[in-house]
Amino acid sequence: MHGESLLSRPPGLVFTGLVGASAALTLYGASVPGGIPGVQNTAAFLSFVLAVTWIVRMAGSRRGPARALPGRWVIPMIAVVTMGLMMADAPLKTRFLLSESALRQQAHQMAGKLFVVNTYQRLGLFNVSKVVPVDDGVLLRTRDGDHVDHGFAWMPEGPMGFGRGYDNDGYEHLIGDWYVWTKY
Numbered sequence: 001m002h003g004e005s006l007l008s009r010p011p012g013l014v015f016t017g018l019v020g021a022s023a024a025l026t027l028y029g030a031s032v033p034g035g036i037p038g039v040q041n042t043a044a045f046l047s048f049v050l051a052v053t054w055i056v057r058m059a060g061s062r063r064g065p066a067r068a069l070p071g072r073w074v075i076p077m078i079a080v081v082t083m084g085l086m087m088a089d090a091p092l093k094t095r096f097l098l099s100e101s102a103l104r105q106q107a108h109q110m111a112g113k114l115f116v117v118n119t120y121q122r123l124g125l126f127n128v129s130k131v132v133p134v135d136d137g138v139l140l141r142t143r144d145g146d147h148v149d150h151g152f153a154w155m156p157e158g159p160m161g162f163g164r165g166y167d168n169d170g171y172e173h174l175i176g177d178w179y180v181w182t183k184y
Contacts, residue, residue: 015050019075022046023082031091032126033180034143034150051079096152096174099124103178106131107138107154126152139181153181 022043029039054075085091096103102124110117110133117131123140128151130141137155152174153159159171159179171179 015053016074016078018046019050019054019078022050023078026082027085027091030086030089031095032142032150033092033152034148034182036143047079050075092180093175095125096178099126100175100178103128103140103152104154106140110138111154137177149183151181153179155179 025039025043026047029036029043058072103126106123106128110131113133116133118129119131120127120129122128126140126142128140128142130139130151132139132141134153136157137153139151139153141149141151143150153171154177155171156177159169170182172182174180
């Protein structure tokens with residue numbers, strides 16, 4: 001092993017650990033409505049650097065030990081599993097399911113009220129900054145941006161339609177009477 005170049009060696013535990021950390025960051029960044037931009041950007045950059053490094057190492061080791069190593073496919077498998085979880089929206093759905101009872105309790109308390117509550121409280125695994133009762137439900141803002149707000153909408157009768165003061169809101173069905181809510 002003394003005469004081998006870095007390119008002819010298989011990816012080691014440190015490299016595999018970095019790939020796992022990048023996958024975990026990617027999943028965490030997608031676990032809230034609207035995502036966490038700083039985490040997602042860091043994960044995307046790290047994933048790109050690691051992918052290029054892995055490709056260069058595999059291409060440079062056509063005749064070396066990395067080519068014969070069965071574990072060389074662990075890293076692409078981590079990538080494929082991460083992409084599958086992202087496509088299924090598993091990070092957001094999992095975090096939501098773990099928090100649903102706390103969110104539902106708050107929604108039931110605020111349903112039918114005539115006032116907005118600006119709050120900074122933890123409900124389940126989410127930080128909620130505003131609770132807004134609306135006609136037939138409640139909006140729970142989990143992230144506010146410069147131009148876009150994100151959160152959950154509890155809408156037992158389904159999302160509100162146009163012409164009711166919420167023309168710029170987007171609703172994407174999540175589970176049951178819950179929707180991911182975005183105000184543009």
